[in-house]
Amino acid sequence: MKIAATLIASVLGKAADYSQNGDNWTGTCATGQSQSPIKIDPSNTAEFVKQTTFEDFKVIGYDAPQTWSITNKGTTVQLDPQDSSAMELSGGFLGDDYNLLQIHFHWDKDATGLPTSGRQGSEHTVEGKNYQGEVHFVHIKKGITQSQLAGPGDLAVFGFFLEKDDSTSTKNWFDYTIENMIADKVRTKDDTTAEQLFGWSAAQMLPKDLDGFWRYEGSLTTPTCDEVVTWTVFETPIKMKAATFDMLTKSTGLALLPPTDPKIPSNYRNVQPLNGRKVDYYKKSKVAAPTEDKKKFATKVAFGTLPMSHKNPLTGEMTTKLQQVQKILLCFGEDEKLCMFM
Structure with missing residues (x-):
């Protein structure tokens, strides 16, 4: 099927042109009616639906250290687990079981996280607020391969905002992962050469509090923007030091390019219209981060x-x-x- 062939290129393909933050992309990116990212606006009751029930996520294997490949994809750094099947995700009203396929990042080196910022940084926004960046945990429906991706919900993506915070001197696991495990290890390499990361677990990057999230049906945020993603965007951001953010934006080497270069050191797509879609919001007090039973x-x-x-x-x-x-x-x-x- 055509969509399957293009999806492989979209999920794992070459660097996209972010010179216009996606406004110059063609095909489904331009004509699709269920595109991502979006502006999340809880004040718009016609679009925003608050749910009164909550189903916990069940995560298996995220705490187990394993070997990962770190790859410079041209505009982002991507982490691929050696054994995707060892990490399983279900619950949270997803309706299906999933395996963690890969993790990647979006940012803008000049994003301030303020509504007045001329640069977005994060892909999704909340009530007009954007963050410095966003990390995506991409899951694939259990039992299918990338060549079989074809319809809505075949991918489930967890989106976490990245927020600079130097209010304390304490570093967290996200800081440690970027500064000590990624940093400039792949900055001079292309996407055919991967560095190995040993003994790291995906759970180390997750925030402690998953008390609320937004859910909607959308697309990949890179060409070819296929509309096969169930999005879960969490309201609690992952904190990082300013020095960590600087290392992240330089990890691909793009931060060394002039702002006029087509490969501008920015890799977020502008927000897209909802076109009648609903955004569900789920919240339960004191919900712990996903762990194994x-x-x-x-x-x-x-x-x-x-x-x-x-x-x-x-x-x-x-x-x-x-x-x-x-x-x-x-x-x-x-x-x-x-x-x-x-």
């Missing part, structure tokens, strides 16, 4: 100081001093309180 282990990073002992080779005297450390820990149990160095 019985979490067995998780990886963490320890930052700070630890007492380190040293032996004087001449006198045999032992001394203990506090030293700065950054270690990866493997933690066990439901509360992850029993940890050991990897």
